[in-house]
Amino acid sequence: MWWPILTLSIVLVILSVILTGFILLHKNRGGGLSDLFGGGMSSSMGGSSMAERNLDRLTLVIGIIWLACIVGLLVLYRTHPGA
Known part of the structure; x- marks a missing residue:
């Protein structure tokens, strides 16, 4: 169970x-x-551009996936301590 x-x-x-x-x-x-x-x-305009909003969304999605990988690794290491 190492893969x-x-x-x-x-x-x-x-x-x-x-x-x-x-x-x-x-x-x-x-x-x-x-x-x-x-x-x-x-x-310096009043609002943010469409590219900036898309970058915000991408950063948020990648951050959530990154956090899910960390939680997944934690669960795998807790259930298989010898791995």
């Missing part, structure tokens, strides 16, 4: 990298990675 733990561990590492990238791409008041891709050149 579910290995699979979830690999998925967790991949999701961690993706989640870090999504968080760094968010628009910020200060400098950041979003400024590197032209986010700093936008004017």
